[in-house]
Amino acid sequence: MMRLSNEDMARRVAQDIPDGAYVNLGIGMPTQVANFVSADRQVIYHSENGILGVGPAPEPDKIDPDLINAGKQYVTLIPGGCYFDNSESFAMMRGGHLDIAVLGAFQVSATGDLANWATLSQTLPPAVGGAMDLAVGARQLFVLMRHNAKDNAPKILEKCVYPLTGAGVVKRIYTDLAVIDVTDEGLRVRELYGDNTLEEVQALTGAKLLPPLQEPSAH
Amino acid sequence: MINKVCDSLKSAVADVHDGAVVMIGGFGNSGIPLQLIEALRQHGARDLTIISNNSGVREEGIASLLRDGLVRKIVCSFPRSAGSVWFERLYEKGELELELVPQGTLSERIRAAGAGLGGVYTPTAYGTLLAEGKDTRIIDGKGYVLETALHADFAFIKALTADTWGNLIYNTAGRNFNPVMASAARITVAEVASIVEAGGLNPEHVVTPGIFVNRVVAQEEQQHDAA
Numbered sequence: 069m070m071r072l073s074n075e076d077m078a079r080r081v082a083q084d085i086p087d088g089a090y091v092n093l094g095i096g097m098p099t100q101v102a103n104f105v106s107a108d109r110q111v112i113y114h115s116e117n118g119i120l121g122v123g124p125a126p127e128p129d130k131i132d133p134d135l136i137n138a139g140k141q142y143v144t145l146i147p148g149g150c151y152f153d154n155s156e157s158f159a160m161m162r163g164g165h166l167d168i169a170v171l172g173a174f175q176v177s178a179t180g181d182l183a184n185w186a187t188l189s190q191t192l193p194p195a196v197g198g199a200m201d202l203a204v205g206a207r208q209l210f211v212l213m214r215h216n217a218k219d220n221a222p223k224i225l226e227k228c229v230y231p232l233t234g235a236g237v238v239k240r241i242y243t244d245l246a247v248i249d250v251t252d253e254g255l256r257v258r259e260l261y262g263d264n265t266l267e268e269v270q271a272l273t274g275a276k277l278l279p280p281l282q283e284p285s286a287h
Numbered sequence: 288m289i290n291k292v293c294d295s296l297k298s299a300v301a302d303v304h305d306g307a308v309v310m311i312g313g314f315g316n317s318g319i320p321l322q323l324i325e326a327l328r329q330h331g332a333r334d335l336t337i338i339s340n341n342s343g344v345r346e347e348g349i350a351s352l353l354r355d356g357l358v359r360k361i362v363c364s365f366p367r368s369a370g371s372v373w374f375e376r377l378y379e380k381g382e383l384e385l386e387l388v389p390q391g392t393l394s395e396r397i398r399a400a401g402a403g404l405g406g407v408y409t410p411t412a413y414g415t416l417l418a419e420g421k422d423t424r425i426i427d428g429k430g431y432v433l434e435t436a437l438h439a440d441f442a443f444i445k446a447l448t449a450d451t452w453g454n455l456i457y458n459t460a461g462r463n464f465n466p467v468m469a470s471a472a473r474i475t476v477a478e479v480a481s482i483v484e485a486g487g488l489n490p491e492h493v494v495t496p497g498i499f500v501n502r503v504v505a506q507e508e509q510q511h512d513a514a
Contacts, residue, residue, distance in 0.1 A: 116390060117314040117463045133316065134461030140315040140368070151459055153466040153494070154314070154340075155398045158391030162410060186416075193378045194387050196417065197365040201391030204410040235414035 070262030121149020169206035203234030318461030401470025442472035453500030
């Protein structure tokens with residue numbers, strides 16, 4: 069089967085970020101998406117702590133210790149960017165002002181439930197940050213994650229086992245095997261990478277997958 | 288004559304009592320009033336409730352308050368991060384109470400307190416563990432959770448420049464929770480890099496109006512061997 073690298077997964081999401089979009093990229097793999105958005109598109113990145121227009125990492129001698137992203141990495145501000153306080157930043161999220169959020173996930177359900185803030189581990193103390201606000205607020209929530217966990221367990225399930233971040237919030241799932249839309253009819257495959265077949269991907273998925281709409285029907 | 292300038296960090300925190308509820312601005316190490324926190328640690332008030340986005344890493348900031356056993360409870364959105372050893376240690380031993388609040392709900396509960404509201408209905412956390420036991424309501428077909436206002440006795444915040452009336456401007460993303468916390472405490476103390484006379488800030492640039500600020504204190508020169 070064809071499995072995309074993390075870099076290629078980020079590159080694939082980047083193709084779907086349109087010119088002019090206001091976008092929030094989650095910590096981890098989603099942050100890489102910014103590296104692959106084509107240069108002819110202007111995209112404005114939001115950071116939950118209070119930035120619109122997040123730019124790349126600064127030169128070591130140009131670091132501003134206050135200018136960090138949600139992952140606490142040093143960043144810069146692009147011309148036209150601005151700062152605001154946390155309450156206004158989350159108003160942008162909940163108020164539906166962000167076009168797209170890209171988040172990682174532990175699990176996604178057939179109805180678009182997202183689980184990405186806690187596992188069932190009792191040893192780690194909990195932390196939630198801005199994940200729940202982003203989940204309910206962004207106009208389109210894309211999940212970027214590997215199709216299966218390290219132990220090969222499916223991460224796309226009929227129902228999430230881990231505690232939910234938001235119910236019915238995910239619009240599209242980008243994995244290393246396929247792109248899958250969450251629709252009213254269920255999970256519909258939008259794109260299969262390489263020669264991957266629906267049957268192969270279905271076998272690695274814990275929820276029913278519907279075939280791509282554009283797939284030629286057998287006459 | 289209005290002059291909110293405090294002559295020392297020590298005097299700026301001198302009336303923090305045992306059992307006080309203290310908001311501390313900042314997001315990670317951005318816009319965090321590290322010198323006020325150190326003054327609070329030396330002041331030694333105990334049994335504190337700390338409201339802040341994070342819980343400090345290594346021996347720095349809020350982590351030093353935890354290490355010294357001054358904190359009973361923390362209200363926080365993301366207490367666990369790389370290096371938050373004191374939070375993890377005390378939490379695992381059951382010596383620290385945690386109220387986990389989604390980040391936007393944290394700032395909105397604080398804003399509600401500052402704006403005189405009893406609380407807000409937010410869609411955040413609806414249908415999740417963090418909404419359990421809370422009032423919920425369907426408004427126009429969408430689910431919301433009632434989150435109550437979060438007040439404090441003190442807010443310790445960090446800004447770039449204050450004037451003598453307590454008007455504040457900030458540095459880049461360092462404003463984060465600071466403006467909203469300023470509005471929600473009985474006593475708000477701002478640690479700043481510099482202080483100018485009233486009239487010295489462009490009124491169009493003021494982010495936090497001085498009505499929300501009781502004391503301003505200039506950062507003191509310090510050796511760079513914190514903790």
